[in-house]
Amino acid sequence: MNNTHLEALAQQERARQEQYRCRIFCCASTACLSAGAGQILNGLQQAVAVFQSDGHETEVVKTGCMGLCSRGPLVRVEKKGEAPLLYGEVTPEIAQQIVAWHVTMTDSEEISPSQGEERAAAPHDFVHLRATLRHAAQKRDLEHHLIPLDSPFFTKQMRVVMRETGHIDPEKLEDYLAHGGYQALAKVLSEMTPEQVCDEILRSGLRGRGGAGYPTGQKWHFAREQQAPQKYVIANGDEGDPGAYMDRTVMEDNPHRVLEGMIIAAYAVGASYGYLYIRGEYTIAVQRIHQAIRAARRRGILGKSVLDTGFSFDADVRIGAGAFVCGEETALMHSIEGKRGVPRIRPPYPTTSGLWGAPTVINNVETLANVPSIILNGADWFASLGTEQSKGTKVFALTGQLRHTGLIEVPMGISLREIVYDIGGGIQGNRAFKAAQTGGPSGGCIPAEHLDTPVDYENLTALGSIMGSGGLVIIDDTTRMPDFARFFIDFCVDESCGKCVPCRVGTVQIRSLLDKIISGQGTPEDLDKLEKLCMIVKATSLCGLGQSAPNPVLSTLRFFRHEYEALIKQGETAQVSAG
Amino acid sequence: MMTPKDISPAQDERYKALDRTIKRFDYHQDALLEVLNTAQEMFGYLPQEVLRYISRQLRVPMSRVYGVATFYHMFTFEPLGEHNCIVCAGTACHVKGADRIIQTLSEAFSIQPGTTTPGGVFSLTVTRCLGCCGLAPVVVLDGEVHGKETPEGLLARLSEIVASVHAVPQEERAK
Numbered sequence: 123m124n125n126t127h128l129e130a131l132a133q134q135e136r137a138r139q140e141q142y143r144c145r146i147f148c149c150a151s152t153a154c155l156s157a158g159a160g161q162i163l164n165g166l167q168q169a170v171a172v173f174q175s176d177g178h179e180t181e182v183v184k185t186g187c188m189g190l191c192s193r194g195p196l197v198r199v200e201k202k203g204e205a206p207l208l209y210g211e212v213t214p215e216i217a218q219q220i221v222a223w224h225v226t227m228t229d230s231e232e233i234s235p236s237q238g239e240e241r242a243a244a245p246h247d248f249v250h251l252r253a254t255l256r257h258a259a260q261k262r263d264l265e266h267h268l269i270p271l272d273s274p275f276f277t278k279q280m281r282v283v284m285r286e287t288g289h290i291d292p293e294k295l296e297d298y299l300a301h302g303g304y305q306a307l308a309k310v311l312s313e314m315t316p317e318q319v320c321d322e323i324l325r326s327g328l329r330g331r332g333g334a335g336y337p338t339g340q341k342w343h344f345a346r347e348q349q350a351p352q353k354y355v356i357a358n359g360d361e362g363d364p365g366a367y368m369d370r371t372v373m374e375d376n377p378h379r380v381l382e383g384m385i386i387a388a389y390a391v392g393a394s395y396g397y398l399y400i401r402g403e404y405t406i407a408v409q410r411i412h413q414a415i416r417a418a419r420r421r422g423i424l425g426k427s428v429l430d431t432g433f434s435f436d437a438d439v440r441i442g443a444g445a446f447v448c449g450e451e452t453a454l455m456h457s458i459e460g461k462r463g464v465p466r467i468r469p470p471y472p473t474t475s476g477l478w479g480a481p482t483v484i485n486n487v488e489t490l491a492n493v494p495s496i497i498l499n500g501a502d503w504f505a506s507l508g509t510e511q512s513k514g515t516k517v518f519a520l521t522g523q524l525r526h527t528g529l530i531e532v533p534m535g536i537s538l539r540e541i542v543y544d545i546g547g548g549i550q551g552n553r554a555f556k557a558a559q560t561g562g563p564s565g566g567c568i569p570a571e572h573l574d575t576p577v578d579y580e581n582l583t584a585l586g587s588i589m590g591s592g593g594l595v596i597i598d599d600t601t602r603m604p605d606f607a608r609f610f611i612d613f614c615v616d617e618s619c620g621k622c623v624p625c626r627v628g629t630v631q632i633r634s635l636l637d638k639i640i641s642g643q644g645t646p647e648d649l650d651k652l653e654k655l656c657m658i659v660k661a662t663s664l665c666g667l668g669q670s671a672p673n674p675v676l677s678t679l680r681f682f683r684h685e686y687e688a689l690i691k692q693g694e695t696a697q698v699s700a701g
Numbered sequence: 702m703m704t705p706k707d708i709s710p711a712q713d714e715r716y717k718a719l720d721r722t723i724k725r726f727d728y729h730q731d732a733l734l735e736v737l738n739t740a741q742e743m744f745g746y747l748p749q750e751v752l753r754y755i756s757r758q759l760r761v762p763m764s765r766v767y768g769v770a771t772f773y774h775m776f777t778f779e780p781l782g783e784h785n786c787i788v789c790a791g792t793a794c795h796v797k798g799a800d801r802i803i804q805t806l807s808e809a810f811s812i813q814p815g816t817t818t819p820g821g822v823f824s825l826t827v828t829r830c831l832g833c834c835g836l837a838p839v840v841v842l843d844g845e846v847h848g849k850e851t852p853e854g855l856l857a858r859l860s861e862i863v864a865s866v867h868a869v870p871q872e873e874r875a876k
Contacts, residue, residue, distance in 0.1 A: 364795075
């Protein structure tokens with residue numbers, strides 16, 4: 123299949139979608155499914171079948187994340203010539219009302235039942251359902267479930283990576299094509315040399331979204347320059363950071379975008395095989411990526427001679443088995459090789475000697491998902507978004523004590539205040555904002571006085587935190603910072619692979635010092651010792667896990683030292699009065 | 702319940718699934734992790750016999766099989782209880798009180814997280830982030846995800862489920 127065929131398929135799908143007067147989108151992402159979206163989806167489909175007269179009026183589409191996970195399950199109604207409407211906390215009854223209200227629109231007496239299979243299969247159910255729907259249409263208390271789409275939660279966002287997410291059926295290649303999918307791949311294969319692709323990505327300023335922020339184009343150039351019979355591309359979807367689910371959503375809700383970015387990367391560096399390494403807990407993501415790979419193979423997008431161009435590339439999935447350290451690139455490669463996921467010293471970097479010794483490019487899935495947009499819209503467009511050093515957008519999993527939590531994509535450089543108060547709607551229960559934790563166990567806590575800091579790689583690093591993969595947990599004044607730091611250190615103790623001493627022993631010692639302080643046994647010297655130990659672990663650990671493990675402690679010591687001191691003082695007073 | 706010991710690999714569906722994975726990777730040693738994943742999925746845990754079987758089939762020393770299996774958190778070496786409650790202890794859930802849920806359950810059933818009550822009725826598992834942070838705190842009860850949990854509500858439901866089988870948590874406590 124070549125590009126003309128793809129375009130024809132896209133046209134066909136667009137025409138098919140055009141015929142529907144009304145399209146109802148139901149979020150089937152993990153968060154909404156957990157809130158009962160599966161039942162809602164079935165209910166919508168059943169109800170639509172009842173009211174459909176010719177089968178072309180309404181379509182129910184199973185889509186990916188619409189963002190506002192805390193209000194799930196979410197359902198969006200798009201009718202021709204009308205503004206889209208979003209409903210939250212949809213119950214089976216509300217789902218029926220949505221259909222009754224939006225699909226019928228006519229007087230309930232005039233409703234003409236469909237000749238659909240449902241009716242033939244279960245005439246009794248049909249009569250019953252129709253009666254319920256009529257009743258539901260009369261109630262019309264849908265307004266309480268309406269979520270205004272012009273609220274800052276949506277208007278302050280900018281979707282690049284998640285452009286199609288929530289608008290397409292992730293299990294349907296044609297839907298992605300209809301939204302311009304694989305056009306970037308076609309352009310790259312027909313108009314650009316590998317070197318030009320690397321240049322374009324470099325010029326765009328795209329940096330790794332996995333945490334470290336290394337320039338992607340640079341990495342590709344290094345791998346491209348290597349002379350080797352075999353090279354690999356790896357998509358890193360081992361999102362182990364607790365409180366973060368950006369990568370999962372990208373893989374689950376738009377697997378083809380990741381795949382497209384990956385094929386482009388492979389073309390740019392000259393790789394013929396790729397692996398998508400996905401965290402084992404993400405069963406839906408694994409299923410959908412598998413399915414996307416199969417569909418792409420069927421259409422000649424993967425395999426020998428991609429889009430009839432002579433360039434060959436195929437990919438497979440590898441499932442991680444629950445080890446945080448495997449997010450580190452050398453550990454991840456060991457894991458793909460079927461070994462214990464321990465990191466090794468770099469250099470050599472994977473671009474020189476990676477998987478089975480071959481030059482390998484490892485990119486985070488969000489990084490790869492940015493690539494098609496950069497190719498289609500140009501490096502200049504991408505470089506115009508964001509700040510001086512950090513271009514484009516970033517997807518964050520916005521969680522914690524906020525009114526609205528969910529998955530957001532914002533331009534780099536947006537202030538934390540905008541994220542917390544405009545998008546997040548402020549702190550729940552009218553409590554006070556205390557800190558924003560970014561970067562998970564490798565990151566730090568940013569206090570209220572820095573709320574106006576523009577969010578980008580450099581600023582977050584300057585504040586002792588990191589961009590990380592995109593977990594953004596907002597905490598209020600009910601959380602004690604030493605406890606919070608201990609939570610992360612505890613995580614690192616568990617997840618330390620044990621290869622190097624500073625991380626294996628250091629994190630345990632940090633935890634015992636914290637325990638001593640939290641239990642009121644600490645002395646002022648312990649605080650100094652804690653700080654010194656953190657610096658040693660940071661400076662001498664082998665990989666990123668150990669080097670960043672002390673960050674949660676260091677950043678809370680920096681901004682919330684008084685809380686540690688208060689604990690020590692309390693302990694001393696208690697001991698004096700007891701003695 | 703039959704243990705893997707009682708069944709010869711040739712007639713066991715679970716071993717057949719294992720063989721399929723091994724064949725798919727052409728008996729390649731690098732497929733160890735994939736094979737272990739299949740084993741965990743099929744058996745629910747990794748019994749010694751199964752590890753030995755994998756070691757033989759892939760021609761990988763048992764020490765390496767064991768080394769890899771113990772490195773990754775998703776592999777377990779004890780069978781789970783009849784009922785299983787996974788409590789998410791990711792950051793968002795932690796901030797919203799997951800530790801209180803864990804504490805309540807371990808006290809009520811007198812078990813540590815990661816263990817099973819005597820008699821194999823109930824297992825309490827703690828995991829790092831299920832990725833439904835918007836619904837924090839989250840638990841998975843017998844495969845079903847529940848969001849915005851409270852310790853009290855969860856305990857009430859759990860006690861009911863566990864009591865409805867045969868063992869009562871109070872009995873466990875009395876022991």
